Amino acid sequence: MINIQNVTKVYNGKVKAVDNISLAIEDGQIVGFIGPNGAGKTTTLKMITGILNTDTGNITLNGFDIRKDPIMAKKQFGFVPDNPDIFLRLKGLEYLNLMADIYEVDSASRRQRITDLAKLFEMDHALNDKILSYSHGMRQKIVVMGVLVHDPKIWILDEPLTGLDPQSAFALKEMMRKVAQEGKTVFFSTHVLEVAEKLCHKVAIINKGHIAFFGTLEELKKDYHPNMSLEEIFLEVTKNA
Amino acid sequence: MRKLKSLVLAMLKNTFSMVDQGKRKKSSKILLYGFALLMIVAFLPTLAMLHxxxxxxxxxxxxxxxTGVIVALLFNALALMIFFFGIFLIPAVFYFSRDIETLLALPLKPVDIILSKFAVTLIYEYLTLALFFIPVISGYAKAVSPDMMFYVYVVIVFLILPIIPLILAGLIIMLIMWLIPFAKNRDFFNMISGGIALIFALWLNYAIAGLATVTEGDLINMLIEGNNSMIALFQSFIPNIPFAISAVVNNDVIQLLISLAITFGIFAGFLLLSQVLYFRGVIGVNETSSSRRQLSNKDFSNSTRSQKAIVTYLMKELRLLFRTPIYLMNCVSVNVLIPVLFIIMAASFPQEEDLFALILTIPWDNVLAISLATAFGVAFGLVMGSMNMVSATAISREGQHVYFMKMIPMEIMDQLHAKSLSGFLLSLLGLILTVIPAAYFLKAPWYILAIFSVMAILGSLFINYLSIIVDVIHPKLVWETEQAAVKQNINFIFTMLPSFGLAYLLVWLALNFEFDYRVFAPASFLVMVVLTLITIKAAEIVARVRFDEIS
Structure with a gap:
């Protein structure tokens, strides 16, 4: 579970990127985080993952405070950043091993997971090559695999589907559903409203640093107009906020 | 011309923008300013000393x-320095920089890219040059009290001095990069191109320096002759240098004009040649080979064994250092090159028999020998540890991916230990490569080598942790090229100069005060242990205060 309470982030003492937001993302839920560019999505994800500090408020992951107990809190989640161009001169397998060692995954489990994931994402022929030689989509896949190799209880993903081919995007979405059914938490940002509509139990709409809406899609439609598409509602919400 | 101006300005802004890495807290600001002040205080004596x-x-x-010998020495040394810097700098700026792919897609002529890249490199070299040029020339001017024209000449020479060394380095690199596409394993050749260039450069320098052979009689005649006749001794592989020396020393406008003409002539030739050479090498420079080969079960099983996180982290650091051409050249090869250069210098000394005879007479049983081994050991560790810049750029090299350090469930201090250790291990490589030939050539007894090694290890540990502190306080995270993370990172000045100063002080102490070695060696050992422990503790405190704000 991710619990965000009254969190604010101010840049340069002036710009409020995130303004007093609160969200509670329960176990077993897939929550989509949507909002226009610059609304505060990435800042929020960075605060949840300990990359940025909060100015006020607190964030807990499965009960561990990200500031007070960072190591335990970080062990709870796996994070897929929006830019997969990381450690380009490591080989794919070396990267997966680095992640597995950092998250203390034993040899047998990691072997099994890497083998399964490589098959699923069709990466078995690329693991021995440097990430530098991968296409954008393959880089995205290896970063996603780096998260899945330690089987986190919470998934946090920043635009995870960008650049993935249809098969891999489908596989990832299926995995998100499966882990949610197992009782894990999935929180991801996206610009693709269709994905949010089809995949998520709930959506959080952020606009200009405020949470404009948080709830199920049914609730959202009820609040606005039952016949409006998510796209139309989204435009409406972000216009009026 | 307008196109060129915009290109140069854009590149300069990118290269030299001192982007503040996010918001700093007041405590952190005080830490930063305090540190900068401390470093300036440590730095000024070195410049004053030079003056x-x-x-x-x-x-x-x-x-x-x-007195002209001073000018001749300065110009030659600086030209050589710029040439060597150029060998490292040019591949990074001209070939491996991230903007290359963007620039190649723009409707630009090769000459536009070359001129703009050259201008950026040149401006960077002026900054480095000024650091040594100004203290020495001002000292010279103070002593000889020249007329106004001297200053005009000096400014002009300062401006043209780095041009030809850079061009030479550029041509060597362009040739090598042009030939590399024919090599099958491009990754590997890209990595060793710096090494090939350096060997070529050393050979060139050696071949030309070898031309100037004078007998002892000639030397005495020159000395007696006066009138700055000895500057003729300074043959250079940079053709305009002798004229520039003569212009400044003899206040000779004709010599200055010749020097200028040579510079412009060579520059024009460079532009013409580079039009042909540059695009042939740069297109596809970022291509990398991939095998798309599935691992065998055995290989897979071997390479997926679990390890302690700190060990894997250290391996990651070392792999990235060895596999990134810019890091390999600037951070790794230094550890091998410095000992190799020592050996080459020793081996190519003209009167080698005399030199070896002299070395073999070193009285190792002299009480001073132990004190000197102690002092030189620390000095060696400090110099190697700071020269390779591994720790001084450990955070900077992460660039925009520094978030990884904050995201993973691994204590920051453990990550910093792994990073310092990577720097330390590379210094250790330099130490081993020095101690083995020293044992062979110098016939030093084992205990002298052991004392030297232990002290070098301590010196290196200390400087690696100090470097980490510097980089945590002031990381350069916003960069376009890996080159900028390492070479355009002023952090190395903050660690290199104080470590040179400390190294000098220790050797000076050992030489000038004939301390009892039974006191000096253990005392130095204790001081170094305590200093290292304090530095590690300080790194912990600094990381706690500062790391939260890095993003």
Whole structure:
């Protein structure tokens, strides 16, 4: 579970990127985080993952405070950043091993997971090559695999589907559903409203640093107009906020 | 021309923008300013020393009317320095920089890219040059009291001095990069291109320096002759240098004009040649080979064994250092090159028999030997540890991916230990490569080598942790090229100069005060242990205060 309470982030003492937001993302839920560019999505994800500090408020992951107990809190989640161009001169397998060692995954489990994931994402022929030689989509896949190799209880993903081919995007979405059914938490940002509509139990709409809406899609439609598409509602919400 | 101006300005802004890495807390600001002040205080004496040393040297040479030797030495040394820097800098700026792919897609002529990249490199070299040029020339001017024209000449020479060394380095690199596409394993050749260039450069320098052979008689005649006749001794592989020296020393406008003409001529030739060479090498420079080969079960099983996180982290650091051409050249090869250069210098010394005879007479049983081994050991560790810049750029090299360090469930201090250790291990490589030939050539007894090694290890540990502190306080995270993370990172000055200063102080102490080695060696050992422990603790505190704000 991710619990965000009254969190604010101010840049340069002036710009409020995130303004007093609160969200509670329960176990077993897939929550989509949507909002226009610059609304505060990435800042929020960075605060949840300990990359940025909060100015006020607190964030807990499965009960561990990200500031007070960072190591335990970080062990709870796996994070897929929006830019997969990381450690380009490591080989794919070396990267997966680095992640597995950092998250203390034993040899047998990691072997099994890497083998399964490589098959699923069709990466078995690329693991021995440097990430530098991968296409954008393959880089995205290896970063996603780096998260899945330690089987986190919470998934946090920043635009995870960008650049993935249809098969891999489908596989990832299926995995998100499966882990949610197992009782894990999935929180991801996206610009693709269709994905949010089809995949998520709930959506959080952020606009200009405020949470404009948080709830199920049914609730959202009820609040606005039952016949409006998510796209139309989204435009409406972000216009009026 | 407008296109070129915009290109140069854009590149300069990108290269030299001192982007503040996010918001800093007041405590952190105080830490940063305090540190900068401390470093300036440590740095100024080195520059002042250079200045006053020049005044003394001029006074010493004045009775023989050979003060021009100082100018000749300065120009030659600086040209050589720029040339070597160029060998490292040019691949990074011209070939491996991230903007290359963007630039190649723009409707630009090769000459536009070359001129703009050259201008950026040149401006960077002026900054480095000024650091040594100004203290020495001002010392020289103070001692010889020249007229106004001297200053005009000096400014002009300062401006043209780095041009030809850079061009030479550029041409060597362009040739190598042009030939590389024919090599099958491009990754590997890209990595060793710096090494090939350096060997070529050393050979060139050696071949040309070898031309100037003078007998002892000639030397005495020159000395007696006066009138700055000894500057003729300074043959250079940079053709405009002798004229530039003569222009400044003899106040000779004709020589200055010749020097200028040579510079412009060579520059024009470079532009013409580079039009042909540059695009042939740069297109596809970022291509990398991939095998798309599935691992065998055995290989897979071997390479997926679990390890302690800190060990894997250290391996990651070392792999990235060895596999990134810019890091390999600037951070790794230094550890091998410095000992190799020592060996080459020793081996190519003209009167080698005399030299070896002299070395073999070193009285190892002398009480001073142990004190000197202690002092030189620390000095060696400090110099190697700071020269390779591994720790001083450990955070900077992460660039925009520094978030990884904050995201993973691994204590920051453990990550910093792994990073310092990577720097330390590379210094250790330099130490091993020095101690083994030293044992062979110098016939030093084992205990001298052991004392030297232990002290070098301590010196290296200390400087690696100090470097980490510097980089945590002031990381350069916003960069376009890996080159900028390493070479355009002023952090190395903050660690290199104080470590040179400390190294000098220790050797000076050992030489000038004939301490009892039974006191000096254990005392130095204790001081170094305590200093290292304090530095590690300080790194912990600094990381706690500062790391939260890095993003």
């Amino acid at each position: 006053f040393l020049t005044i003394d040297a001029v006074a010493l040479l004045a009775p023989y009317q050979q």
